[in-house]
Amino acid sequence: xxxxxxxxxxxxxxxxxxxxxxxxxxxxxxxxxxxxxxxxxxxxxxxxxxxxxxxxxxxxxxxxxxxxxxxxxxxxxxxxxxxxxxxxxxxxxxxxxxxxxxxxxxxxxxxxxxxxxxxxxxxxxxxxxxxxxxxxxxxxxxxxxxxxxxxxxxxxxxxxxxxxxxxxxxxxxxxxxxxxxxxxxxxxxxxxxxxxxxxxxxxxxxxxxxxxxxxxxxxxxxxxxxxxxxxxxxxxxxxxxxxxxxxxxxxxxxxxxxxxxxxxxxxxxxxxxxxxxxxxxxxxxxxxxxxxxxxxxxxxxxxxxxxxx
Amino acid sequence: xxxxxxxxxxxxxxxxxxxxxxxxxxxxxxxxxxxxxxxxxxxxxxxxxxxxxxxxxxxxxxxxxxxxxxxxxxxxxxxxxxxxxxxxxxxxxxxxxxxxxxxxxxxxxxxxxxxxxxxxxxxxxxxxxxxxxxxxxxxxxxxxxxxxxxxxxxxxxxxxxxxxxxxxxxxxxxxxxxxxxxxxxxxxxxxxxxxxxxxxxxxxxxxxxxxxxxxxxxxxxxxxxxxxxxxxxxxxxxxxxxxxxxxxxxxxxxxxxxxxxxxxxxxxxxxxxxxxxxxxxxxxxxxxxxxxxxxxxxxxxxxxxxxxxxxxxxxxxxxxxxxxxxxxxxxxxxxxxxxxxxxxxxxxxxxxxxxxxxxxxxxxx
Numbered sequence: 001x002x003x004x005x006x007x008x009x010x011x012x013x014x015x016x017x018x019x020x021x022x023x024x025x026x027x028x029x030x031x032x033x034x035x036x037x038x039x040x041x042x043x044x045x046x047x048x049x050x051x052x053x054x055x056x057x058x059x060x061x062x063x064x065x066x067x068x069x070x071x072x073x074x075x076x077x078x079x080x081x082x083x084x085x086x087x088x089x090x091x092x093x094x095x096x097x098x099x100x101x102x103x104x105x106x107x108x109x110x111x112x113x114x115x116x117x118x119x120x121x122x123x124x125x126x127x128x129x130x131x132x133x134x135x136x137x138x139x140x141x142x143x144x145x146x147x148x149x150x151x152x153x154x155x156x157x158x159x160x161x162x163x164x165x166x167x168x169x170x171x172x173x174x175x176x177x178x179x180x181x182x183x184x185x186x187x188x189x190x191x192x193x194x195x196x197x198x199x200x201x202x203x204x205x206x207x208x209x210x211x212x213x214x215x216x217x218x219x220x221x222x223x224x225x226x227x228x229x230x231x232x233x234x235x236x237x238x239x240x241x242x243x244x245x246x247x248x249x250x251x252x253x254x255x256x257x258x259x260x261x262x263x264x265x266x267x268x269x270x271x272x273x274x275x276x277x278x279x280x281x282x283x284x285x286x287x288x289x290x291x292x293x294x295x296x297x298x299x300x301x302x303x304x305x306x307x308x309x
Numbered sequence: 310x311x312x313x314x315x316x317x318x319x320x321x322x323x324x325x326x327x328x329x330x331x332x333x334x335x336x337x338x339x340x341x342x343x344x345x346x347x348x349x350x351x352x353x354x355x356x357x358x359x360x361x362x363x364x365x366x367x368x369x370x371x372x373x374x375x376x377x378x379x380x381x382x383x384x385x386x387x388x389x390x391x392x393x394x395x396x397x398x399x400x401x402x403x404x405x406x407x408x409x410x411x412x413x414x415x416x417x418x419x420x421x422x423x424x425x426x427x428x429x430x431x432x433x434x435x436x437x438x439x440x441x442x443x444x445x446x447x448x449x450x451x452x453x454x455x456x457x458x459x460x461x462x463x464x465x466x467x468x469x470x471x472x473x474x475x476x477x478x479x480x481x482x483x484x485x486x487x488x489x490x491x492x493x494x495x496x497x498x499x500x501x502x503x504x505x506x507x508x509x510x511x512x513x514x515x516x517x518x519x520x521x522x523x524x525x526x527x528x529x530x531x532x533x534x535x536x537x538x539x540x541x542x543x544x545x546x547x548x549x550x551x552x553x554x555x556x557x558x559x560x561x562x563x564x565x566x567x568x569x570x571x572x573x574x575x576x577x578x579x580x581x582x583x584x585x586x587x588x589x590x591x592x593x594x595x596x597x598x599x600x601x602x603x604x605x606x607x608x609x610x611x612x613x614x615x616x617x618x619x620x621x622x623x624x625x626x627x628x629x630x631x632x633x634x635x636x637x638x639x640x641x642x643x644x645x646x647x648x649x650x651x652x653x654x655x656x657x658x659x660x661x662x663x664x665x666x667x668x669x670x671x672x673x674x
Contacts, residue, residue: 006523014516104355111357112558114540210511212559214535215355219510254517257503258470258524260669266506 003259007252008135012143015240015247017042017201017209017218019146021225022232022239023153024197028074030157030234031190032170032183034300035077036092038198039222040099045070045199046206047103050110050213059118062207063142063200070199071192073099078191082184085302100216110213117211118142142200142208146240149197153236166190170296173303183303201225227276233294245275338586342376344405346580347398349391350383351411356509358534358553359570363410363433365554366572370580373573377580380404387413395421399428406583408576409433412479418442429588431579434479436659438590445575448596450486450658451626452568452604454633455619456550457490459565459607460498460528462615463548464491467498470521472531472538474508476673478661480532483568485665486633487530492667494618501526502670511537522547528565539564548610555605567605574600594655598627634658639666 053062551567
């Protein structure tokens, strides 16, 4: 167990940026808007989080700034996809390119700088619990916040009135509209909040994990989060599982190499992707009844009140 | 009769020497303002490593040649997409000289060079040359070896970790040179290698460094593009040797030194030759003697005797008294690959695909 423990600790640590991005995207997609610009938003979040920590002198200021910048990008996406009703896939790809390019351009002067960043902080008492204490409660507050977020989202989506309204806007906007719900407003709100969470995932990379800024530093984690949403079948708890699994496999293969094991690393590295493909196959084969129920029925389809079929 | 033969020979000689001369100097002098060098980069200038250092070199060259107007293209993939990039540099920016900054451009440089015989191409780290294509690289294994001497002296446990990007000859050569240095000052020490299978992923680089630290390594070396390994080492109070540029800002107390590039020393003479019309296609592989590669300043943790030892070895490498890959060198199985007193040829060094004794880990097939 002593040798396995660091793997689990590292799995949670390296899964956290993916988890934030996945949770953000679940929120947005549940409301019926698809945002494929995660990679770009994460990068903008990483840069703004780093820059604000540097100038504001506190990692918390950085994280708040990252959320705000992400929310602004979400607002742009919401305007394009909800108000203008443009193709959400194209808008998302454009956001990825914009975020990558803009963060690179604006980040030139931050290259080579470091910040103290957010240090880990063990929760008193429960961090002393055997195994679980080390894995889950000896991390940093962003990790603890993500735990809370997972359960909060579970509760919110399925047990509260606003959560049901959110799902209604994503499943059947016409019915939601007939009920008197402001579909466009709901979609705006959760696209903005979702993008903010995605940006927090990016900021975790530059403020907590690596305490510096490097161009393109999320290295594809945004795309992994896009796949992770489907892997998790839009369930926050499963998103946590998937994110930690992904982080775990990555660290597991690195530690296997350090232990001198002769397992072909590329084989292990493709495992999470393989599992995502399997889940996708499962969904498209139509066998997973529960899966198709979880998917927002009106995902990516613009809604116009005046339109009649 | 004999005299007339001599006359004919003389005429032939003059004619051919003129011909040969005109080939050797196939480029007429080009005014500096018309060279417009184009730089094709593999990564973003903001990577803080490989591409960042190339661009530092370019800036220095621009400053050294007033009137020189250079153009860069960043993040150009090592595939057919590099062809239109180079063609655009030639057509729109009127580039007479192109620096292609990564190995994978090789075949595409060859292709474009055939189409534009009046443009001079310098390909970094490749081996295919033509009348208008030269190759250039630095003998980074020299400072790598020197940094190995430092690591061998500083380690307490004898376990040294090495975070490596991709299993290609360049990276393998570096690991070998480093290990030779380590074993010279510490014959019992070993170098444990972790492959990232990626040049650029700060998250993964940091995680690999932590894995090595957890497995008992007390000095880390790295061959990847960011400062993540140095930062992980600083946080765990483990000594670290950077790469590409001085990485001491990421590990102020634990940074020992770093093998670093000085691309200006490579780019600048080429621009000068093109301007003078003396450029010719050759394989440039410059080392510490020419200043193309060097060691970053030592960190506070490096003891005085180690500094002296490295300075002496460096002087021997620069004067040519000593080569890094000199026998006896054994491979991992203990078989002697280079006999006592023999020195590896440049071709063999260039294409190294095996590990020397003392490396833990394997070259993935």
